[in-house]
Amino acid sequence: MKFIEIGIGNKWFVRTETELNDGTEFETKGIVRPIQCQSIYLRVWIGKKVYIYDSKEGFKKTEKNRNEIKIIFGIKSL
Numbered sequence: 001m002k003f004i005e006i007g008i009g010n011k012w013f014v015r016t017e018t019e020l021n022d023g024t025e026f027e028t029k030g031i032v033r034p035i036q037c038q039s040i041y042l043r044v045w046i047g048k049k050v051y052i053y054d055s056k057e058g059f060k061k062t063e064k065n066r067n068e069i070k071i072i073f074g075i076k077s078l
Contacts, residue, residue: 001076001077002017002018002035002076003016003017003018003077004031004032004035004074005017005073005075007070007072007074009045009069009071010027011027012030014029016030016031018032037075038056038077040054040073040075040076041054041074041075042072042073045064048067050063054076
């Protein structure tokens with residue numbers, strides 16, 4: 001699974017996070033192709049609260065252990 005993200009708060013303004021089948025993940029600067037869009041999402045992280053709107057899963061609210069400020073637009077891809 002790949003997550004192509006554009007926004008403020010990550011290491012790079014445009015990045016691709018790749019999750020492997022064994023659960024490990026790594027980041028790459030820029031967009032890694034090919035893109036097979038599964039859904040698009042908007043993630044807003046303020047303090048410890050994270051608000052996510054995903055085109056397939058709808059709205060979710062979660063909490064994290066660390067404080068961050070992020071505004072991210074993303075594409076979930078195979």
